[in-house]
Amino acid sequence: MAREPKRAHIVTFGCQMNEYDSELMAGLLEGMGYQLTESLPEADVVLLNTCCVRESAENKVWGLLGTLKRYKRKKPDLIVGVSGCLPQQNGVAEEIKKRFPVVDLVLGTHNRHELPRLIDEVREGRGPVDAVLREAGDIPEGLPVRRKSGLRAWVPVIHGCNNFCTYCVVPYVRGRERSRRPEDILKEVCGLVAAGYREVTLLGQNVNSYGRDLGAGTDFADLLSDLDRVDGLWRIRFTTSHPRDFSEKLIDTIARAAKVCEHVHLPAQAGSNRVLRRMNRGYTREYYLELVEKIRAAIPGVALSTDLMVGFPGETGDDFEDTLDLVRRVRYDQAFTFVYNPRRGTPAAGWPDQVPAAEKSARIQELIRVQKEIGLARNRAEEGRVLEVLVEGPSATRPELLAGRSRTNKTVVFPGDPKLVGKLVWVRIEQGQLTHLVGRLQPES
Numbered sequence: 001m002a003r004e005p006k007r008a009h010i011v012t013f014g015c016q017m018n019e020y021d022s023e024l025m026a027g028l029l030e031g032m033g034y035q036l037t038e039s040l041p042e043a044d045v046v047l048l049n050t051c052c053v054r055e056s057a058e059n060k061v062w063g064l065l066g067t068l069k070r071y072k073r074k075k076p077d078l079i080v081g082v083s084g085c086l087p088q089q090n091g092v093a094e095e096i097k098k099r100f101p102v103v104d105l106v107l108g109t110h111n112r113h114e115l116p117r118l119i120d121e122v123r124e125g126r127g128p129v130d131a132v133l134r135e136a137g138d139i140p141e142g143l144p145v146r147r148k149s150g151l152r153a154w155v156p157v158i159h160g161c162n163n164f165c166t167y168c169v170v171p172y173v174r175g176r177e178r179s180r181r182p183e184d185i186l187k188e189v190c191g192l193v194a195a196g197y198r199e200v201t202l203l204g205q206n207v208n209s210y211g212r213d214l215g216a217g218t219d220f221a222d223l224l225s226d227l228d229r230v231d232g233l234w235r236i237r238f239t240t241s242h243p244r245d246f247s248e249k250l251i252d253t254i255a256r257a258a259k260v261c262e263h264v265h266l267p268a269q270a271g272s273n274r275v276l277r278r279m280n281r282g283y284t285r286e287y288y289l290e291l292v293e294k295i296r297a298a299i300p301g302v303a304l305s306t307d308l309m310v311g312f313p314g315e316t317g318d319d320f321e322d323t324l325d326l327v328r329r330v331r332y333d334q335a336f337t338f339v340y341n342p343r344r345g346t347p348a349a350g351w352p353d354q355v356p357a358a359e360k361s362a363r364i365q366e367l368i369r370v371q372k373e374i375g376l377a378r379n380r381a382e383e384g385r386v387l388e389v390l391v392e393g394p395s396a397t398r399p400e401l402l403a404g405r406s407r408t409n410k411t412v413v414f415p416g417d418p419k420l421v422g423k424l425v426w427v428r429i430e431q432g433q434l435t436h437l438v439g440r441l442q443p444e445s
Helices: 016-031 055-074 092-099 112-123 170-174 182-194 220-228 248-256 273-279 285-298 317-330 357-380
Strands: 007-012 045-050 079-084 105-107 129-131 152-156 199-203 235-239 263-265 303-310 334-339 386-394 402-406 411-414 424-432 437-441
Touching (some): 007 016, 016 112, 016 199, 092 105, 112 129, 182 220, 220 235, 220 248, 285 303, 285 317, 386 411, 411 424
Parallel strands (some): 007 045, 045 079, 105 129, 152 199, 303 334, 411 437
Antiparallel strands (some): 386 424, 402 411
């Protein structure tokens, strides 16, 4: 009688880089013979790929580990692993093992490629295994990746961050900046295209810093130009860009490249110069607004999205008004808004002038209100236009409709034949809503 296959379940918290890391671990697990399952109770291995940038994500990890205690009582051979940024913080791996004996494996951000060997160690009874490395090594290439989509793919180009914003843990848990070699990135993208992928999103904590550590004279603009020449690739996206490092060469390259989409994610974080200085962001609001003007002048119709934080230590009512003013001036297509919460190990966490929770709550609600008005107006301005849409599949909220994204990264839903999935079509926009556009397929497509 054939033995039942082992199953693995991965829970991902946080950013796109974490999404990619989970795809990498999924590929490694499949190479070990595991089948991936969406059902946690069915799993023989459960991996939590964690984030510590936001307090809410961290709290969800603690809650899920409590739940896993019950599962392990019913299935003692269940292997539970915690990976990612959370255990990479000083002292947290030890805290996890002490608070949650259910955990068999603790793995950081620098050695996920060792996952098969580490699981074998747990299987052999050598757990709990603490495999958190404090220093990052070379970037391993050629690892198996089990991607969720057969159309769009994440492709990391640079790992780590050198900026040390005073609120952010990323440089401490992801390490310093390390760029992949351009030939390795090009090889991966060509392989994806050969496998049927048509869109890639280039990932990095700061993609604009790409290549500085390679000493080869290649920067991010050069990389985009190289990828723009890949036959069979339709679209190139990237995230995230640091405003300080967004060069005029990069703007010109995006404007000229046929496949680089007209969407720029440009985190502002705040609109007050005083707060930006305390955040160690390295630019002023005047510089940021001038950069926005340059981007819009060079790339007609470009969509801009951003990250914004309220309640940073010492933020006054006037500082917050400066952020609202920035939002009204730029008129973002989309904004990801956050309330500041202290992250252990960062300078701002210990500052005495923390903003009261009630004030932070009031400010975030006002910021969301203002941005919703702007986002809805910008989507309504799309009405009557005909947009190129890459069809991704059924709409998540209205399965009878198809959904895809425009080059400006707006979700578009429309009636159509499911055979159109994976194709580029033209859609006339009939209604702009807050979160998406509604349209009708054009016969010419």
